[in-house]
Amino acid sequence: MELISVLVLFVSFAFLLLYGVPVAYSIGISTTLVLIINMAFNPSVTTVAQRMTTGIDNFALLAIPFFILAGELMNRGGVANRLIALAKSLIGSLPGGLAYVNIISAMLFGAISGSAIAAASAIGSTLTDKMEKEGYPRQFSAAVNISSSTTGLLIPPSNVLIIFALASGGTASVAALFVAGYIPGILVGLALMIMVYFYAKKKKLPKADRVGFKQLFIHFKEAFLSLTLLVIVVGGIVAGIFTATEAAAIAVVYAAFLGFLNKELRIRDIRGILLKSAKTTAIVMFLIATSMAMSWVFSFEGIPQLLTGLMVDSVSNPILIFLLINIILLIVGTFMDMTPAVLIFTPIFLPVAMALGMHPVQFGMVIVLNLCIGVCTPPVGTLLFVGSGVAQVPVGKVIKPLIPLLLAMVLVLFLITYFSGISLWLPQFFGLID
Template sequence: MEVISIILLFVSFFGLLGYGVPVAYSIGISTTLTILLNIAFLPGITTVSQRMTTGIDSFSLLAIPFFVLAGELMNQGGVANRLINFAKSLVGSLPGGLAYVNTLAAMLFGAISGSAVAAASAIGSVMTDRMEDEGYPRPFSAALNITASTTGLLIPPSNVLIVYALASGGAASVAALFIAGYLPGILVGVALMVVAAVIARKRKFASGERVKLSTVWQDFRKAFFSLLMLFVIVGGIVKGIFTATEAAAIAVLYALILGFAYGAITMKQLPKIILASAKTTAVVMFLICTSMAMSWLFSFESIPQLMTDFLLDTVSNPILIFLLINLTLLVVGTFMDMTPAVLIFTPIFLPVVVSLGMDPVHFGIIMVLNLCIGLCTPPVGTILFVGAGVAKISVSKVIKPLLPFLGAMVFVLMLITFFEDIALWLPRAFGL
């Protein structure tokens, strides 16, 4: 019966996905069908309902709607232009400087807003036209913006790292994950800049004008309070002043004050901003509900233990196992949204890597980076479609210029996988 349940679960899930059913519904329906194979109808439906409800009954998850709202306020609050101008004053004078500006601004905005979609939309809508005016092809600009926007999912505050902390069952704390994300996120950004530099030299893209130190200082002052949010939120969590959820609430208040101070948000706009963030939160929470029900089913059917035993018995080389897990997550990321992927595959793979001596925090960063790459690839790459849409070009035109940047991300993924200090040095330094 155990084998039949597993087959039914995965066949129904992938079958529904292939038929075009939304991910959350695919997860919920396949989970319900599998439970009904083992339990009578009424108790089975009750069990699914209970697991969906208790799955989001978590204080830590309250951080998500707050961070979503803070990101929406930042998106509307004039932060993007200030960050772009600051980034341009720092690196815009280098050969191919606007490519570095695009990357750096996307990293900063993604980190502050906690949303790759917001970063791709806000930075892409401004930078694509600016770069085209200076001779950069739109597909190149879009490809760079798409990949750079994902760095905000590694650099805290990041909603997906909070979701992983929940899925790990307490094996990895939010504070440790937040600190661990800094170096890998920065490393991805640097790798993208290196690729952009090579392409810029080859194609002889224009350099920007040199700016005076006074201009750099002026742009820094304008962006200062936006950048300060990172230190307030993450510093408060690490120092134990407040939890991730309390930090998220503070982020909302901070973003609101900043928006009013910049004159970019009015009381009249607030209902629209709150409604937009509520819609995003509803989608994310429904995904978490159904994914948590499926995660419980995995435990009920002992799937994590079966997977651990199978991999350890079949493949004796730990390096090969890590490569297989990375490859699986890369494939998963191409067709599944990040939140359900984290909730579904963490209980399956975490016991395997822990049994091989990998730290849960280290694996969390590896998993998120894998899925970040998936966000940039077809057929379901959310950021790919957002970035192409903002740049007003077809997805097919972005694919070719996207490849070298994806290659850089995969290279960093391999470094982080096999050199754990990249992810764990900072958490250990802070005693987390």
């Protein structure tokens, strides 16, 4: 019966996705079909509804709408412009400097807002035209913006890491995941900058004028309050002053304060910001609800244990098993959004990874980076379409300059897969994990 349930679940889910049914509905329908096999229709529907409700009845999930709202407030509040000015002062004078500025700005803004899409929209809309005026190919600018925006999904605060903490069943804490994300996120940024360096030398890209210390100090002073948010949010969580949810609420208040202080946010903007944040939250929460119902079915049918046994028995080498998991997740990321992918595949692969000695926090970095690469690739790569749209470049033209940047991200992925210290050193240093 377990094998039949697995086949019904995954075949129906794949068929519905290919037919164009939205991901959340595909998850819900597939879950209900599996339960109908095991029980009558009415109990099946009732069980799915109950599991959807209980799945999102979690205090930690309140952090997600707050961080979404904080990201919208920062996007409107002039934070991106100040971070771009600071990054340009620091490294704009290097060959291909504006591409580096794009990466550093995306890392900073993504980390502060916790949203890759917000980073791609804010940084791309500001820098793409400037880069084109200085001789950068527009499709290259879009590719840099798309790939660098993913760093905000690793560097905290990150909604995806909160969702992984929920999906891991408490084996990985939000605080440990937040701290662990810094080194992998920075490594991704550095890898992208190395690829840009070689591209800049080959194409002889221009560099900006060197900025004096006085101007650098002015830009740092203007961006200082925005950067302080990272210290407040992550520092408060690590120090145990407040939870991730409370930190998210503080981020909203602080982001609103910055927006009004910068005089780029007005009272009349609040209604639109709240409405957009509510719509995004509704989509995310519905995905989480249906995914949690599917995760319960996995547990009910013993699917994780079945797959763990099959993988461990058929492939005895842990290196090959981790390689197989990465390949599967890379493929999954090309056609599934991050939130349902984390919620669906964490209960499947986390037991396998833990059985082979991988720490849950390290696996969190692995699955998130896999899916970061996925959101940059067709056919469903959300970030690819957002970044191309912002740059007003056809998706097909962005793919070629994007490939070397994605390969750099894949290299970092294998580093964090096989070298646990990259992900675990900081959490161990702060005593968040053993």
